[in-house]
Amino acid sequence: MTVHPLATRIGAPTPVAVHNLAKSWPGAQRPVFSELDIDCPAGGITIIVGPSGCGKTTFLRCLCGLDVPTKGEIRFGDQDVTRIDAQHRGVAMVFQNYALYPTKTAFDNIAFPLRMARVGAAETADRVRAAAALTRIEGLLERLPSQLSGGQRQRVGIARAIVRGPSVLLMDEPLSNLDTKLRVEMRAELSALQRELGATTVYVTHDQTEALALADHLIVMRDGKIEQQGAPEEIFRHPADVFVADFLGSMNLLAVRREGEGMVLADGTRVSSLPGAPSSGSFQLGFRAEDAHIGGLAGDRATLPAMVRRSELMGSERLVHLHCGGVALRARLKQAVAPGEHIDLHVHASALHYFSDDGQRAGAVA
Amino acid sequence: MSVSPASVLRPITMPRVGFAPLVAPYVLVAPLLGLIFIFAILPAALALFLTFFETDILAGTMRFVGTANFARAADRGNVLNSLRVTFLYTVLTVPPSMILGLSIALAINGLRRGRMFWQAVYFLPVAATLVAMSIVWRWMFVGRKGIIDQTFGQAIGLTDWLNSPVLSLPAVAIVGNWQQIGFVVILYLAALTAVPRHLLEAARVDGAGAWSRFWHVTWPSIGPTTVFVGIITSVDALRVFDTISTMTGGGPSRSSQTLAHLMWERGIYFFDIGGGSVVTLVLLALALAATAVQRLLTARLERAGTR
Numbered sequence: 080m081t082v083h084p085l086a087t088r089i090g091a092p093t094p095v096a097v098h099n100l101a102k103s104w105p106g107a108q109r110p111v112f113s114e115l116d117i118d119c120p121a122g123g124i125t126i127i128v129g130p131s132g133c134g135k136t137t138f139l140r141c142l143c144g145l146d147v148p149t150k151g152e153i154r155f156g157d158q159d160v161t162r163i164d165a166q167h168r169g170v171a172m173v174f175q176n177y178a179l180y181p182t183k184t185a186f187d188n189i190a191f192p193l194r195m196a197r198v199g200a201a202e203t204a205d206r207v208r209a210a211a212a213l214t215r216i217e218g219l220l221e222r223l224p225s226q227l228s229g230g231q232r233q234r235v236g237i238a239r240a241i242v243r244g245p246s247v248l249l250m251d252e253p254l255s256n257l258d259t260k261l262r263v264e265m266r267a268e269l270s271a272l273q274r275e276l277g278a279t280t281v282y283v284t285h286d287q288t289e290a291l292a293l294a295d296h297l298i299v300m301r302d303g304k305i306e307q308q309g310a311p312e313e314i315f316r317h318p319a320d321v322f323v324a325d326f327l328g329s330m331n332l333l334a335v336r337r338e339g340e341g342m343v344l345a346d347g348t349r350v351s352s353l354p355g356a357p358s359s360g361s362f363q364l365g366f367r368a369e370d371a372h373i374g375g376l377a378g379d380r381a382t383l384p385a386m387v388r389r390s391e392l393m394g395s396e397r398l399v400h401l402h403c404g405g406v407a408l409r410a411r412l413k414q415a416v417a418p419g420e421h422i423d424l425h426v427h428a429s430a431l432h433y434f435s436d437d438g439q440r441a442g443a444v445a
Numbered sequence: 446m447s448v449s450p451a452s453v454l455r456p457i458t459m460p461r462v463g464f465a466p467l468v469a470p471y472v473l474v475a476p477l478l479g480l481i482f483i484f485a486i487l488p489a490a491l492a493l494f495l496t497f498f499e500t501d502i503l504a505g506t507m508r509f510v511g512t513a514n515f516a517r518a519a520d521r522g523n524v525l526n527s528l529r530v531t532f533l534y535t536v537l538t539v540p541p542s543m544i545l546g547l548s549i550a551l552a553i554n555g556l557r558r559g560r561m562f563w564q565a566v567y568f569l570p571v572a573a574t575l576v577a578m579s580i581v582w583r584w585m586f587v588g589r590k591g592i593i594d595q596t597f598g599q600a601i602g603l604t605d606w607l608n609s610p611v612l613s614l615p616a617v618a619i620v621g622n623w624q625q626i627g628f629v630v631i632l633y634l635a636a637l638t639a640v641p642r643h644l645l646e647a648a649r650v651d652g653a654g655a656w657s658r659f660w661h662v663t664w665p666s667i668g669p670t671t672v673f674v675g676i677i678t679s680v681d682a683l684r685v686f687d688t689i690s691t692m693t694g695g696g697p698s699r700s701s702q703t704l705a706h707l708m709w710e711r712g713i714y715f716f717d718i719g720g721g722s723v724v725t726l727v728l729l730a731l732a733l734a735a736t737a738v739q740r741l742l743t744a745r746l747e748r749a750g751t752r
Contacts (some may be wrong), residue, residue, distance in 0.1 A: 178647035
C-alpha cells in the first residue's frame with residue numbers, strides 16, 4: 080500500500096494524559112466518573128472497555144471537548160486542553176452512528192473539517208483523495224450518505240476524522256453498528272490504518288474481543304472507576320478482580336473454602352488441592368473455559384466433578400455448559416459429551432486464578 | 446409436578462378475517478371525503494360556474510353572459526391592482542415573519558430556562574381574535590394622537606400611516622407579521638428539537654463555529670419546515686382580509702385593497718356575484734400554485750435525504 084504523504088503528515092505523536100479527572104452532572108447523586116488517571120501511549124491505541132453506563136463515553140466526550148470535566152486536567156503533550164472547546168481542540172472523532180452530514184456527498188463530508196480550517200481547494204482535493212484511498216472509498220465520493228451501506232458510511236466517517244491529520248483520534252464504539260463479519264474486517268483495517276497514521280488513538284467499546292484485539296493499552300472501567308489498566312495480555316492473564324476476570328473472557332468462578340488439605344465447593348463437593356491456593360479461609364476459584372480439559376493433563380491440576388447440561392458445537396470445538404457444585408460452568412472441549420453425562424474436568428494449576436471473597440486477586444498464578 | 450410455563454403459551458387461533466376489514470377503509474374515509482366535497486370542491490366548482498353568469502340575488506335571476514365578467518374585470522384594472530397589492534403584502538409579510546420567526550425560535554431554543562414562557566409570549570397574538578386586535582392596532586396607528594405617531598413615527602418622520610397611500614399597506618403588514626410570527630416560532634421550535642444533536646456535535650469537533658453549524662447542519666435539517674412555513678404564510682397572505690377590512694377598508698384609494706378584500710367588495714358589497722367569482726378564481730389559482738410549489742420543493746428535499 081502506498082503511503083500518502085498528506086494524510087499521514089503527523090509530527091511526533093502526542094501523548095494524551097489525564098490527571099484526577101472527574102465529571103458529575105448538576106443534581107446527580109454520584110459522579111459519572113472520578114479520580115481518573117490515565118496515560119495514553121503516544122502513537123498507540125488506548126482502549127477503554129466497560130459495560131454500558133460505566134462512564135466511558137462521557138470520558139471520551141471530555142477528551143473531545145464536547146463536555147467539560149468537573150475536576151482535573153487533560154493534557155495533549157505539553158498543552159493543557161481541559162477548557163478548550165471541541166471546536167478549537169483539533170481532535171478528530173469517529174462516531175458510533177457515523178454522524179455524517181446527510182445533505183453532503185461523501186466528498187463534502189470528508190472535506191468539511193478542511194473547509195472549516197480554510198484549507199485551499201487544491202490541498203483539500205489531495206487530502207480527501209488520500210483519506211479516501213486509505214479507507215478504500217475512492218469510488219464512492221460522489222454519493223450521499225443515504226446511498227451508502229453501513230460499512231461504507233463508517234469508512235466515510237473515518238476518512239473525515241483522519242483528513243486533517245489529527246494527532247489525537249477518538250473513536251466512540253465505531254464498529255458497534257456493523258454486522259459481525261464486517262466488524263472483524265473493519266477491526267483489522269482500522270488497526271492497520273492506525274499504525275500507518277501513527278495518531279494517538281483513544282477508543283471506547285463495550286466489546287471485549289475488540290478491546291483485546293486492538294489495544295496497546297487497555298483500561299477496564301466500571302461505575303466511573305478504573306478497575307484495571309495495562310497491557311491487554313497482562314490484564315487477560317492476571318485480572319485484578321472478579322469483575323475484570325468475568326468481563327474479559329467471562330471466567331468461570333466458583334466459591335470454595337479450605338478444609339484441611341483439600342478444597343470444598345459450596346455444596347460439599349471436594350476438589351483436589353493445589354500448591355498455589357490460599358492456605359486457609361474461603362475464596363473464589365477461577366479458570367477460563369478454554370483451560371478446562373477432560374483427562375490427559377499432566378502435572379499439578381485441579382479436578383472438578385461436573386455434570387453436562389448442554390453442548391454447543393462451535394466448529395472445531397464445543398462450548399459445553401456444565402453443572403458443578405451447584406454452579407454453572409463453561410468449558411471449551413474437543414471431545415463430544417452427552418447431556419446428563421458426568422465428567423471430571425481438569426484444570427492445570429498454572430491456569431487457576433484465586434480471588435478473595437470480596438473479589439480481589441489473591442495469590443499469583445504459578 | 447410443576448407445569449412448564451411454556452405449556453401455557455399454546456398456539457392461539459387467530460380470528461377469521463371477515464367482511465369488515467375490507468369495508469372499513471371506505472367507511473372511515475367517507476365522512477371526510479363528503480366534507481371535502483361539500484365545503485371545498487362544490488364551492489370551487491360553483492364559483493367557476495358563477496363566473497359565466499350575471500346573477501341578481503334580489504330578483505333571483507341568472508343570465509348567461511359568457512366571458513363578459515372576465516372582460517369587465519380586466520377592463521376595470523381592479524383585479525390587476527389587487528394582484529399587485531397582494532403580491533406586495535406577501536413580500537412584506539412572508540420573508541420578515543420567517544426570518545424573525547426563525548431567529549426568535551433559535552433564541553428560545555438556546556435558552557436554558559423560561560422556554561415555555563417565551564413560547565407563550567410569542568404565541569399570544571396567534572391565539573388572539575384578529576379583528577379585535579386590528580381595532581387596537583388601528584387605534585395605535587391613528588394620525589397625530591396615536592401611539593405610533595407620538596413615538597417612533599415622529600422619530601423616523603413617517604406619520605398618519607393609515608391615511609397614506611404608501612404607508613397603509615406596510616401598516617397592515619406590520620400587524621400581519623406581529624400576528625403570524627408566533628406561529629412561525631412554534632413550527633420552527635418543533636423543527637429545531639428534531640435537529641440531530643450528534644450532527645451538531647460532529648460539526649463542532651470538525652471545527653465548525655456557531656454560524657457554520659447553523660448553515661451546514663441546522664438549516665438543511667429544518668428545510669422541510671421552511672418550505673412548509675413559507676407556503677402556510679404565503680397562503681395566509683393571499684387570503685388576508687380581517688386586518689385590511691378593519692384598519693384601512695382597502696384604502697386610501699385602493700392602495701391596500703388585496704384580492705380577498707376586492708372579492709368581498711365585488712361579491713358581497715356590490716352584489717356582483719359574477720365579478721366576485723372571477724376574483725375568487727384568481728385566488729384559487731394562486732393558492733393551488735403555492736401548494737404545487739410546496740409539493741415540488743418538499744419532494745426535492747426528501748430526495749436529497751434531508752429527512
